[in-house]
Amino acid sequence: MNGIGRVYAAINRLPSDRFPRGELVVDKQFIKEFMKKETKRDNYPEPVEEDLEMEIEFYHRLGLDLVCVHDTEPMHHSGDLCFKLDYIRRFNAEGFFVFLVLNGVFQTLVNQAGFTNFMKNIARWPQQVGEELQKLSQKISEHIRKGLPDGVHGIIIADDIAFNRGTYVAPEFIQKYLLPCWQNQVNSAREQRIPVFLHSDGNINAVLPIIVEAGFDGLQCIEPAAGMNFKEVKQKYGKYLCLMGNIDPALLYGNGANNSFGCASDDPHVQKHNFPELARAVNELIAMAAPDGGFIFGTCSGLHAGLSTEKVKFMYELVRNI
Amino acid sequence: MTSLTQAISDLNENLAMELVKHRLESGYKPLDIVEECRNGMIAVGERYSRGEYFLGDLVLSAEIFHELMQLLAPGFRDDEVKKVSGRIVFGTVEGDIHDIGKNITIALLRCYGFEVYDLGVNVPSDKFVGCLKETDANILCLSSLLSSCFDSLKRTVQQVRLFDKQGKIKILIGGLVNEKVCEYTGADYWVTDARKGITICQQWNGVL
Numbered sequence: 425m426n427g428i429g430r431v432y433a434a435i436n437r438l439p440s441d442r443f444p445r446g447e448l449v450v451d452k453q454f455i456k457e458f459m460k461k462e463t464k465r466d467n468y469p470e471p472v473e474e475d476l477e478m479e480i481e482f483y484h485r486l487g488l489d490l491v492c493v494h495d496t497e498p499m500h501h502s503g504d505l506c507f508k509l510d511y512i513r514r515f516n517a518e519g520f521f522v523f524l525v526l527n528g529v530f531q532t533l534v535n536q537a538g539f540t541n542f543m544k545n546i547a548r549w550p551q552q553v554g555e556e557l558q559k560l561s562q563k564i565s566e567h568i569r570k571g572l573p574d575g576v577h578g579i580i581i582a583d584d585i586a587f588n589r590g591t592y593v594a595p596e597f598i599q600k601y602l603l604p605c606w607q608n609q610v611n612s613a614r615e616q617r618i619p620v621f622l623h624s625d626g627n628i629n630a631v632l633p634i635i636v637e638a639g640f641d642g643l644q645c646i647e648p649a650a651g652m653n654f655k656e657v658k659q660k661y662g663k664y665l666c667l668m669g670n671i672d673p674a675l676l677y678g679n680g681a682n683n684s685f686g687c688a689s690d691d692p693h694v695q696k697h698n699f700p701e702l703a704r705a706v707n708e709l710i711a712m713a714a715p716d717g718g719f720i721f722g723t724c725s726g727l728h729a730g731l732s733t734e735k736v737k738f739m740y741e742l743v744r745n746i
Numbered sequence: 747m748t749s750l751t752q753a754i755s756d757l758n759e760n761l762a763m764e765l766v767k768h769r770l771e772s773g774y775k776p777l778d779i780v781e782e783c784r785n786g787m788i789a790v791g792e793r794y795s796r797g798e799y800f801l802g803d804l805v806l807s808a809e810i811f812h813e814l815m816q817l818l819a820p821g822f823r824d825d826e827v828k829k830v831s832g833r834i835v836f837g838t839v840e841g842d843i844h845d846i847g848k849n850i851t852i853a854l855l856r857c858y859g860f861e862v863y864d865l866g867v868n869v870p871s872d873k874f875v876g877c878l879k880e881t882d883a884n885i886l887c888l889s890s891l892l893s894s895c896f897d898s899l900k901r902t903v904q905q906v907r908l909f910d911k912q913g914k915i916k917i918l919i920g921g922l923v924n925e926k927v928c929e930y931t932g933a934d935y936w937v938t939d940a941r942k943g944i945t946i947c948q949q950w951n952g953v954l
Contacts, residue, residue, distance in 0.1 A: 539849045540805055540864075547757070547806035587846055592801045677893070730893045 426519030427489030428577060435578075435619050435641050435666045437717045443710070445743060446490030446668065448525070448580065448623060448644055449726030455482045458733040476511060480518055486740045490521040490720070492580060509573050516575030523621070524576050526567075528583025529560045529605050546593050554601035561605035568612040578619045580644055581609060586626025588650040595630045606638035614639070621668065625725065626650045632661055642666035647724045649674065655712050658719075668720035670709055675702045676723070676731040676739070699738055706742050714746075747789070750779070754786025755793065757803060759810050762786070766817050776821035780859075783814050787857040801850065808856035832951035833883035835874060837865030839898040844891040847921055851887070851940040858944055858953075871902040875909050884914055885947055888933070891921045899923075900931040907932065916950045918943060 425433075425441050433440035459465070459478050462485060483491060493507055493515070507524065515522050527535070533556060534542045546553050568579070583602075585591050591598060606622070613620045621642035622635055627650040635643060643665045646652045654670045713719040721743055727736055747755070750769070753762040762783075769779050790807040793799040834855060838848055845867045852862050863881055865873060878886060886906060890899055903917055919933040920943055928936035937943040 539845060540853070543802040543805040543849075543853075544809055547800075547802035587801075587850070590797070590800075594800050 428516075428519060428521045430489045431521035431577070431720065434717055434720055440717070443714045443717070443719050443721055444489035444521070445486075445721045445740065446488050446492070446521070446523075447722045447726045448492050448582075448669070448724075449494070449728070450479075450482070450492075451726070451728040452479075453729035454727045454731060454733070454736075455479055457729065458482060458485075458736065461733055462737075476514060480514065483515075483520060484518075486736070487744050488520070488740075490523060491515045492523045492525050493576075494525045495527065507573055512573050512575040516577075521577045522575055523578045523580045524572060525580045525582050525623070526564060528581040528609075528622075529557045529564065530583045530585050530602060532560055533557065534584075543592065546597060550597055550601070554597075557601050557605050561608050565608045565612040568609065568618070569615065572616065572618065576618070578621065578641075579609075579613055580621045580623050581606070581640075582623045584626065585624050585631070586628045586650070588627060590627050590629075591631055595634065598631050599634050603634050603638055606635075606640070610639040619666075621666070627652060632657065636661055636664045640665060642668055642720075644668040645724045646670045648672050649724075654709060658713060662716065662718055666718045666720065667713065669722050669724045670713070671705065671721075671723040671739070673723050673725055673728070673731060675705055676727075676735045699735065702735055702739060703742055706739055707746070710743070710746055747785070748782050750782040751786040751789060754783060754807065754810060754814075755789035757790070757806055757810065759806075759813070762810055762814060763817065766814050770817070770821065776818045779818055780815070783811060784859050787811055787859065791854065791857050801853065804853045804857060805849075808853050811856060811859070832859075832885060832947065832953070833861045833863070833881055834885040834887055834947060835863045835865065835877045835881060835883045836887040836889070837869035837874060838867040838889045839895050839902055840868055840870045841895040841898045842890045842892045843867045844889070844921070847891070847940070848887075848889040851889075851920065851943050854940050854944050855947060858948065860947060860951075871898070871905040874902050875905050878906065878915060879909070884916065885950060886915055886917045887943065887947075888917065888919045889921045890919070890923065893922070896927055896930060899927070899933070903932045918946055 427444060430440050430442065430444035431446070432438070434444050455478060459482055493512055495506055512522055533553070537545065572579070585593070585598065585602070610620050619641035621644050622638070622640045623644040625645055625647055627647070628635070629652065646654050646657055646667055646669050648654070648670060649672055654667070658667060710721065750762060750765040753765055766779055770776070787807060790799060790804065794804050836848060836852055838845055852864055855862050863877055863883065865877055874886060877883070888899055888902055890896070899919055906915055906917060916935075917933040919928060919931060919936045920938065923936045923938065925936065935946050937946060
């Protein structure tokens with residue numbers, strides 16, 4: 425079974441040889457740092473964005489099953505989706521499940537108006553903002569209906585609607601204005617038989633029922649640092665949503681090699697993070713998540729430059745051996 | 747709670763504006779009106795803490811407060827203006843584009859009556875220095891969520907210290923930072939929580 429089969433099995437709660445693994449984002453600079461250490465090769469070309477072979481080798485070395493391909497020119501700039509088609513074809517040929525990551529309507533308007541203005545507009549003129557969201561959503565749905573590039577297996581709608589304390593806006597706003605947008609997008613993808621996940625950082629506990637109602641097939645992130653309890657989410661919503669993520673990137677900060685500050689957090693819990701603690705977190709997550717399927721292992725927010733390449737390697741070797 | 751404080755607490759922008767205009771016409775002292783406004787903002791902050799309000803409401807309250815201050819400004823003497831609001835220059839340092847934590851903290855600072863100059867994200871050190879010179883602000887808040895930007899934080903702090911030879915400017919760093927980062931950069935204090943940041947700024951400005 426390859427990555428494509430494993431991810432489909434996880435989404436559909438079907439038997440599989442193992443649970444799949446994947447990251448929402450893998451920063452090109454991180455890939456380069458990792459591969460330089462792994463291969464002792466120091467002549468990767470610049471810019472790193474251009475080295476598809478290095479990227480593919482990286483994904484194989486970590487044992488990842490999926491690749492997330494991001495819009496290279498988010499639609500608020502050009503009005504069109506823009507993806508590297510050769511990358512998609514190649515990832516597909518290598519047996520990776522390919523997710524297209526699209527900015528959601530909330531995220532897009534935040535980018536367009538600026539965070540502060542957008543928040544203010546919602547508080548002042550919720551209905552007008554709702555109408556804007558709807559218009560934008562129709563555009564996204566049309567893109568999905570028109571057909572996605574060959575080799576794409578799924579979509580992740582990236583809509584950051586929350587931070588550590590909860591949602592940026594009242595759940596009532598999300599129910600009234602965002603839910604119809606999400607439903608529209610999900611329905612468009614369903615017509616193409618494409619599964620759709622939602623990504624949001626932050627504490628989204630209050631709106632999980634809305635996310636389920638929207639019809640999403642999965643949820644990416646489930647951020648423990650924001651108070652998201654994987655076990656509870658799995659118990660309540662695991663039969664509706666395939667859960668992807670949950671490893672706190674703070675566990676992957678360097679211990680001297682990459683970061684002379686030990687870690688970049690004041691949280692004593694985070695400061696103590698070392699390999700045994702990372703192993704414990706990984707084992708706990710898998711024990712909770714893997715048995716009934718509907719789970720894709722990964723971090724909440726992806727692998728970025730500054731994370732310890734040793735810890736990331738350790739984590740994925742550990743997962744491989746479970 | 748006065749009617750004006752209540753109107754602000756309820757985010758009733760039009761009513762708050764009317765009440766301020768009426769108070770000015772009736773001869774109230776501007777500083778007394780400001781105190782009512784400030785109490786309204788504190789009430790908004792409390793409603794936010796209770797989960798009754800969301801971030802958008804907080805941002806709107808800051809906007810209302812700003813508008814009310816503009817109505818009141820002609821009635822202030824210069825020294826009164828300084829009493830009303832501490833001035834803060836705020837931005838995410840060069841190399842980092844994270845702004846959510848910065849924006850939340852700025853919204854809260856404005857709620858508590860600070861005048862905040864938001865320089866945005868990926869801000870070079872000389873721009874911070876330029877803004878501090880222009881605004882005469884005595885607090886600089888620097889945000890960063892990337893360990894790769896610690897040197898950028900340090901560079902900014904060093905440049906500000908060079909310009910601020912009398913040591914009048916206090917520097918607060920926030921984001922994914924800790925004591926070690928604070929020592930490394932030479933900042934005066936570090937926080938990872940917006941509310942704590944407000945308290946520190948209030949202490950520095952003698953509000954608490």
